[in-house]
Amino acid sequence: xxDSGLWLIAITPQATVPHEAHRLQQLIAAGFRYVHxxxxxxxxxxxxxxxxxxxxxxxxxxxxHSHFGLAREFAVGGLHLNHxxxxxxxxxxxxxxxxxxxxxxxxxxxxxxGCEYAFLSPIFDSISxxxxxxxxxxxxxxxxxxxxxxxxxxxxxGGVTPGHLRELREWGxxxxxxxxxxxxxxxxxEFENRLEIIKNNT
Numbered sequence: 001x002x003d004s005g006l007w008l009i010a011i012t013p014q015a016t017v018p019h020e021a022h023r024l025q026q027l028i029a030a031g032f033r034y035v036h037x038x039x040x041x042x043x044x045x046x047x048x049x050x051x052x053x054x055x056x057x058x059x060x061x062x063x064x065h066s067h068f069g070l071a072r073e074f075a076v077g078g079l080h081l082n083h084x085x086x087x088x089x090x091x092x093x094x095x096x097x098x099x100x101x102x103x104x105x106x107x108x109x110x111x112x113x114g115c116e117y118a119f120l121s122p123i124f125d126s127i128s129x130x131x132x133x134x135x136x137x138x139x140x141x142x143x144x145x146x147x148x149x150x151x152x153x154x155x156x157x158g159g160v161t162p163g164h165l166r167e168l169r170e171w172g173x174x175x176x177x178x179x180x181x182x183x184x185x186x187x188x189x190e191f192e193n194r195l196e197i198i199k200n201n202t
Contacts (some may be wrong), residue, residue, distance in 0.1 A: 005169055006131060006165060006169055006173065006174070006175050006176055006202065007117065007155065007174055007175030007176075007179070008031065008033060008169065008175065008176060008178070008198070008202065009032065009033055009034050009035075009036060009155055009175055009176070009177040010027045010032050010034075010035045010036065010151075010177070010179070010182055011035075011036040011038050011157075011178070011179040012024070012035065012036065012038050012039065012179075012183070013179065013183040014039065014040060014041060015041075016039070016042075016050070016079065019188055021050075021053045021054050021181075022188075023182075023191055024047060024054060024058065024062075025055065025058060025070075026053070026064065026191075026192070026195060027182070027195070028058050028061045030195055030198075030199060031199075032061070033061075033155045033175065034061055034062065034063050034077055034078065035061060035062055035063070035117065036062075036063045036065060036080055036177075036191070037050070037051070037062055037063065037064055037065060037066040037108075037162070038066075038080075039066065040065070040066060040084065041068075042066070042067075044053075044067045044069070044070065044167040045151060047064075047066065047067050047070060048067075048070060048073070051070065051074050051076075052068055056075070056200050057073045059074050059076050059077070060075055060076070060077040060162040061077050061080040061148075062074075062076045062077055062081050063076065063077055063078045063079060063080050063086065063098065063100065064076055064078075064080065065082060065084075065147070066084065066085055068085060068087065068089055068092060068127070069091075071092055071097065072092065073089075076097070077098055077099030078097045078099055078100065078116070079092075079094070079097055079098075079099055079100075080099075080100045080101065080102070080119075081099065081100070081102070081115075082101065082102045098116045099114065099115050099116060100115050100116055100117050100119065100151070100155075101115050101118050101119070102117060102118070102119045102121070102123075102157075103118050103120050104120075104121060104122075104135070105135075106120075106136070106140075106144050109151050109154055110148055110151060112151075114181055115152065115153070117153045117154065117155050117162050117174055117175060118151075118153065118154055118155065118158065119154075119155050119156075119157040119177060120136075120154045120155070120156060120173075121135075121157035121158035122131070122134055122135050122157070122158030122159060122166070123135075123136060123141075123156040123158045123160065123164075124158055124159030124160060124161075124164060125158075125159045126158050126159050126180065127159050127161075127180025127181055127184060128177070134159070135160070140169075140172060141171045141172065142171050142172060143171025144172075144173065145164070147170070151188065152172055152173075152174055153174045154172075154173050154174060154175075155174060155175035155176065155177050155178065156168045156172065156173045156175070156176050156178075157177040158190055159180070160176045160177060160179075160181065160200035161181050162181070162197045162198045162200070162202075163201065164166075165198075165201050178198070181194060181198075182194055182195070182198075
């Protein structure tokens with residue numbers, strides 16, 4: 001994968017799809033910086049089982065969105081803070097982990113600190129969430145990043161497709177997060193084709 005200057009992030013679908021563990025391996029092999037494991041309906045035991053199905057050597061490229069205590073059992077790469085899990089629990093050594101967080105406004109993004117990166121959403125109309133439309137204009141984003149260079153670790157989330165990568169880079173984003181475009185693929189061949197399209201656009 002060519003170096004586009006953008007970090008590529010993947011987020012798992014809430015409902016596990018067939019061959020998902022294999023798809024995560026393909027994403028990491030293709031150069032994705034992290035795969036975010038977002039499974040809000042999974043209990044801790046179920047999420048433990050899910051992580052156990054992924055080869056251990058890939059765990060440092062995974063980020064947890066829930067059940068942060070599992071970071072004591074698995075050598076995951078980081079934790080993602082959100083409205084359900086807004087803080088890192090006591091007893092977890094965060095110094096070895098990459099921490100990221102979700103932001104839904106420019107004010108939240110400006111206030112975010114101490115993170116490797118922060119998601120800002122929704123940037124485009126969502127592929128996976130009906131009625132979840134873009135909340136920002138290109139002009140607004142360009143101006144914000146120009147005036148707040150400390151926020152240039154933002155990762156665009158929401159409706160991102162390969163055709164958006166160039167403009168996201170131009171607006172000032174550090175990375176792009178894919179969910180619906182990737183995991184909306186109905187077959188392994190279609191998933192591989194979509195991954196190839198991303199690679200060809202970076």
